[in-house]
Amino acid sequence: MQSSTLLALSAEGTLPKVDYAIFADTGWEPASVYRHLDRLEQEVAKPAGIPILRVSSGNIRNDALDPNHRFASMPLHILTQDGKPGMTRRQCTGEYKVKPIKKKIRELLGYPYPARVPKDVFVEQWIGISTDEFHRAKDADVKYMRNRHPLIVDLGWSRGDCIRYLATLGLADTPKSSCLGCPFHGNAQWRHIRDTSPEEWRDVVAFDAAIRKGNARANATGNQLLGQAFLHRSRVPLDEAPIDHVTAAERAADPGGPADADELEHGMADGCSPWACRAEADTPTRDGFGLAC
Template identity: 75%
Template sequence: MLCLSAEGLLPKIDYAIFADTGWEPGAVYSHLDRLENDIAGPADIPTVRVSTGNIRDDALNPNHRFASMPLHILNQDGRPGMARRQCTSEYKIKPIKKKVRDLIGYPFPKRIPSGVYVEQWVGISTDEFHRAKDSDVAYMRNRHPLIVDMNWSRADCLRYLKARGLGQTPKSSCLGCPYHGNAQWRHIRDTSPEEWQDVVAFDTAIRTGSARANANGTPLLGQAFLHRARVPLDEAPIDRVTAHELAQRQLELVDEEDLEQGDLDGCSPWSCRSGSPVQADYDQAA
């Protein structure tokens, strides 16, 4: 959407906001630098990076409140479970809403008058129209240009990026996101040994829950894992190609696109790959 706006194929946007969880792959930060320098800058589109901290460090800090990640849980009775997902709200939606309020001149807790709002573009393509939702606050109105203006599928987006030398655009999501599929875990392991050791270490450290809960004497009743197999990450069956991944490869071959590692979805604030809705009004957040 930033490229389309910079080229004039979509209206010029006022700002591009990136919510940084502090634990993105190095490739994402490098790509963001390139977007700022080569695309946004020449088009005179300001880019803003917002953050509420480093999700990895916060989870392992006994003095910091832990915004729950959707960790895969193995309960004491052997049944599988999943922790609540608060990370998208805490590390992406809240800082974006805070910055939007600042940009329109009504920082929290200043009341925003009725009728004052921003139009927020959300990059959902026609393949995932079911994820296109309205905002949960009156001062932000969601628009989905890839659907409404361009009628573009994911394949259309990939072709456009590839034609402009951006075919290797990485997906934005935390290194240790529990929603990673086997392909993404393999990609980290095989292309970035340092980042792989980082996620393996985190997976071990989070086994009994957050550091703060353990420091308060309330460890997790069960065990937590990053991989859905609920075994240590360095022992997980990540070399097994799932039926979903195989089917996607076949679809991409039909579209004559390069095969990509990982799940289709990145971690967009308003379309997290979990598919479950996130309601998190900054005005009401603690």
């Protein structure tokens, strides 16, 4: 939502024209996200002369099920052998979002890895974080990237302002960008997949069953999960999960304390941003469950 807003504001001249827009594709986004990206490219970016660069580190779903592929773990909900709840390490954002973006930026600057980027060479990178998420606005962790947050600093816009603006452009249906089977989905997101896209629902149900004992690489190397892994935070198979309501058991099982009912229902407000994923700061993790190779 916020990134689409930044692109549109730049394209129309309210904000300066950017050189490029970058979309990091995990290979497992909902079809609605790819349709929206195509529309943005044709109706907003191309007329303004802004190239949209699609970058990728691979297909996160295929990689998880490939015993020959090193896999950066997803934050799966787990039950240990003694029945205690937890979550596996979250490495997916760094591997499938941040890494390919940094790689492309280095190429655009003319210093692909492992070349050293001179200290006076950098890119100004705009990040779509609005005022209601201002505490997630951070500086870059490398000197060749300098983060800027125009929605906060230049405009003082909230998520609601972005929604209203996109509605004026006929883009009110802008979807959240996140993996189809993201464990941070709320019940409403799971229901939407089930009720509107039977093929995608079958896909995530099959994936949920396939990762019950961990990813394929971990199993192949003898590091089978000591417990069970699930996509839904209730820690039951997805096609049996209570996605039509939030249960008391879900709240009690939340490893971070009493779960917020709104987030259980609606998931992360802004999807999975490579620079502001809620999981990065908010998710309690457990290591040593054989999911990270």
